[in-house]
Amino acid sequence: MVWAQLAGDLLGVFFFAVSGSLLAAQRQFDIVGSLLLGTCVGLGGGILRDVILDVGVPRAFNSPVYLLPPVLAAVVVYFFARVVHRFHDLLITFDAAGMALFAVTGTLVSLAAGMNPVASAILGLVTAVGGGVIRDVVANDVPQIFRARGLYAIPALLGAGLTSVLSWAGWFNLGTGAAIAVLVFVLRMVSLRYRWQAPPAGGNRAV
Template identity: 60%
Template sequence: MTFDPALMLDLVGVFFFAVSGSLLAARKGFDLVGSVLLGSMVGLGGGVVRDIVLNTGPPVAFTNPVYLAPPLLAAVIVYFMPRNIERSSRLLLTFDAGGLALFCITGALKALNAGMNPVAALLLGVTTAVGGGILRDVTANEVPRLFDPKDLYAIPAFVGAGLATALWNLGWFNLVTGTLSAAVVFSLRMLSLRFGWHAPLAARSWVRPRFRRG
């Protein structure tokens, strides 16, 4: 097996999302098996949807067993976390942001390598990035974090997928520019959480956010 930068970024993204899934499993009182399964759904779900849409054969998460390592590792790490750290929702959001940052890049890249047009690559990058989190939150019976109007979630993913698509078309995509793009997405997401950057509400006539989770 030769070193493949795209595979490595993808596996790190799987790990980040899987940690967010296992942290949610812990908070919800699921067991260790549920932790591995929820981590796998979050970490691998977006990529499975992407591969099914690309329609180029069975999703890589099923055919390449190396994709099982990050969710297992994540479940073990969360299992041994001290209680006060594990309950912090900041930690869950940070790992979620890491997964988001990497998956919008690798998702767009896979779509481009499969011959999709730039718009389709942009959409698939965003779908890959937000898909796992939607699966996680819907499965745990919560309104997806994606729809929380108090910060930015999809916009950073659009930025990242757009950067990846542009870099790839210019022939400038490599491990360095890919990692930098992911860093931009991660920063944008975390800054929006820190400073409450948000988009306008879906209806002009609403005065205050009425968003309720769960």
């Protein structure tokens, strides 16, 4: 299970890093900017979680293996930039995949650190959306979490909550974890396809 969690974590870093490098390519950043933006989104959510958990040096810095996915993502986008530019939804797709995996792994890391199920679910949400917010702010873009089109935080919170509940009940395993990640990813993509959105902050009243 530990190796499966690490694999999911690294895959999530890669997916998020690809979304950052894709955004860098769209903004015509150089390769260094692509690497930095990919690193910000790939590692940002986990670093925020580890700082809140006060577990010492964040695992992104304590384990050099976490630096490999952003490098790989920058290289992939660099060599296939002409291809990926044809698919405008790739950034959102990779972002959704990274969010889905981090909702699960971020919650598991928090539970392993001794946090209660509710706090662990919240930190799973922070892990899932934190990197994306950092990416969009650094690139001077509106963060996905604040855009009206589609659901973002809600699928992530659902995934984190399910992971926390199933772990508490003793029903979490590799199969249920994968199912939760798929559910979060599908819900995110379907909400974009049909333009679902959460109720507005001001209700139906004009402000």
